[in-house]
Amino acid sequence: MELFYAYDSDGRHCRLDSDESGHCVRVLRHRVGDEIHVIDGCGTMFRCRLTDDNPKSAEAGVLEAFPGWGGHPYRLTVACCPTKNNDRFEWFVEKATEVGVDRIVPVIGERSERKVYKTDRAYRIALSATKQSLKARIPEIAEPLSVKDFICRSEPAEQVKESLKLIAYCFEGDTRRISIQEALAASTATDITILIGPEGDFSPEEARLAIEHGYIPVHLGASRLRTETAAVVAATAVYLARG
Amino acid sequence: MELFYAYDSDGRHCRLDSDESGHCVRVLRHRVGDEIHVIDGCGTMFRCRLTDDNPKSAEAGVLEAFPGWGGHPYRLTVACCPTKNNDRFEWFVEKATEVGVDRIVPVIGERSERKVYKTDRAYRIALSATKQSLKARIPEIAEPLSVKDFICRSEPAEQVKESLKLIAYCFEGDTRRISIQEALAASTATDITILIGPEGDFSPEEARLAIEHGYIPVHLGASRLRTETAAVVAATAVYLARG
Numbered sequence: 047m048e049l050f051y052a053y054d055s056d057g058r059h060c061r062l063d064s065d066e067s068g069h070c071v072r073v074l075r076h077r078v079g080d081e082i083h084v085i086d087g088c089g090t091m092f093r094c095r096l097t098d099d100n101p102k103s104a105e106a107g108v109l110e111a112f113p114g115w116g117g118h119p120y121r122l123t124v125a126c127c128p129t130k131n132n133d134r135f136e137w138f139v140e141k142a143t144e145v146g147v148d149r150i151v152p153v154i155g156e157r158s159e160r161k162v163y164k165t166d167r168a169y170r171i172a173l174s175a176t177k178q179s180l181k182a183r184i185p186e187i188a189e190p191l192s193v194k195d196f197i198c199r200s201e202p203a204e205q206v207k208e209s210l211k212l213i214a215y216c217f218e219g220d221t222r223r224i225s226i227q228e229a230l231a232a233s234t235a236t237d238i239t240i241l242i243g244p245e246g247d248f249s250p251e252e253a254r255l256a257i258e259h260g261y262i263p264v265h266l267g268a269s270r271l272r273t274e275t276a277a278v279v280a281a282t283a284v285y286l287a288r289g
Numbered sequence: 290m291e292l293f294y295a296y297d298s299d300g301r302h303c304r305l306d307s308d309e310s311g312h313c314v315r316v317l318r319h320r321v322g323d324e325i326h327v328i329d330g331c332g333t334m335f336r337c338r339l340t341d342d343n344p345k346s347a348e349a350g351v352l353e354a355f356p357g358w359g360g361h362p363y364r365l366t367v368a369c370c371p372t373k374n375n376d377r378f379e380w381f382v383e384k385a386t387e388v389g390v391d392r393i394v395p396v397i398g399e400r401s402e403r404k405v406y407k408t409d410r411a412y413r414i415a416l417s418a419t420k421q422s423l424k425a426r427i428p429e430i431a432e433p434l435s436v437k438d439f440i441c442r443s444e445p446a447e448q449v450k451e452s453l454k455l456i457a458y459c460f461e462g463d464t465r466r467i468s469i470q471e472a473l474a475a476s477t478a479t480d481i482t483i484l485i486g487p488e489g490d491f492s493p494e495e496a497r498l499a500i501e502h503g504y505i506p507v508h509l510g511a512s513r514l515r516t517e518t519a520a521v522v523a524a525t526a527v528y529l530a531r532g
Contacts, residue, residue: 116512137380141518144512144518145512145514146512178515179513181512267528267529267532268359268361268532269359269387269422269423269528269532270422270423271387271388275387278384279388279528282522283525283529285510285522286470286525
């Protein structure tokens with residue numbers, strides 16, 4: 047099954063951009079009258095009939111709509127510090143999209159070596175992985191912000207009822223951490239946020255702030271995982287526990 | 290913590306090859322008398338004192354040995370069909386090593402587009418990921434063989450008592466599959482094998498043969514995962530359930 051992405055859809059018509067139109071018409075040789083499957087990127091898949099096979103601006107009429115198609119029964123935000131090597135972070139974006147994530151937030155920690163991050167490539171990778179893994183909702187790639195700003199913009203602990211906020215960090219000798227599986231099993235919240243630190247870990251100040259804001263410190267098992275591996279293992283833990 | 294790999298160790302002395310010696314002596318500027326940590330690649334970590342800082346053939350004397358260091362309480366084989374894009378398979382090798390795998394077997398399916406696979410690069414990636422993730426045992430990278438040969442060389446179903454063999458495949462409409470989490474929860478076996486098919490899935494003949502040989506058909510959740518993602522999600526499921 048091949049999916050196309052419509053940048054513009056009113057629920058009755060879908061318009062493909064030049065990349066998608068070219069792939070649909072030039073590469074896959076679809077013609078007017080062919081049935082194609084189109085996602086709106088916001089959670090709905092449309093079964094469509096191609097009405098204009100212009101290889102730069104194809105259009106299709108909606109035959110049937112499937113809202114929530116390929117979705118998962120939770121809302122997952124992964125806030126992760128971009129890695130020094132950009133490929134590694136992009137790999138995380140692809141894999142988290144495949145297993146299921148709703149929002150990816152590149153956060154810059156006090157110990158991050160990479161202090162800037164451009165989101166345009168990540169968005170394209172997320173779009174491609176969304177189509178490849180048969181989902182209709184493209185994860186949001188948020189603009190980067192500091193770890194502290196990310197923490198402070200979430201609600202303070204006493205207001206958190208329906209959400210579960212987890213911070214994975216490495217401080218050795220720390221005994222208060224539970225495993226991510228335990229944290230997931232102990233909560234029924236479906237709004238889940240996971241915060242993953244940079245190669246140099248969070249600063250003690252960042253970790254303290256997170257805990258003040260209701261984040262539960264968790265570990266991801268006995269292995270020392272790279273930043274991007276930790277982010278994917280965390281998303282996979284949610285997928286396996288709640289998917 | 291920095292680990293070096295000794296290609297030769299008798300339990301009292303460790304010898305580093307030219308790559309490791311160069312990294313130890315030239316890059317990290319260790320000198321005779323420095324304490325370093327060395328793995329033998331077979332499961333033991335040695336606390337050592339550098340006795341020869343030759344940047345092409347460094348040697349160290351063992352102060353203390355830690356057998357089973359960084360190990361996990363199961364033995365996991367992942368047999369996975371190499372992907373068309375070699376980077377994707379190598380990414381699986383790295384990530385599976387980080388979360389913990391003992392043997393990686395590149396298997397060639399009837400529907401595999403890639404029919405040959407060279408293991409030398411995968412071995413180097415596994416070595417690097419072993420050191421990075423603080424383990425002492427480098428996973429074995431087996432020589433490639435066909436899916437059918439791999440299945441037939443394992444024991445027939447009636448002899449399988451202490452091992453759990455799982456095959457993840459996609460045949461739509463198949464109702465006999467359980468989730469990998471259920472399969473892991475239902476068994477106490479610590480010797481676990483997971484078989485992951487190529488982009489085009491296993492042939493019905495391969496799937497039938499696997500089931501005859503005691504493989505349990507499992508699914509990896511609702512998402513359609515790429516081959517290499519499926520392999521990492523499966524290894525992660527074992528890590529989270531048994532690690």
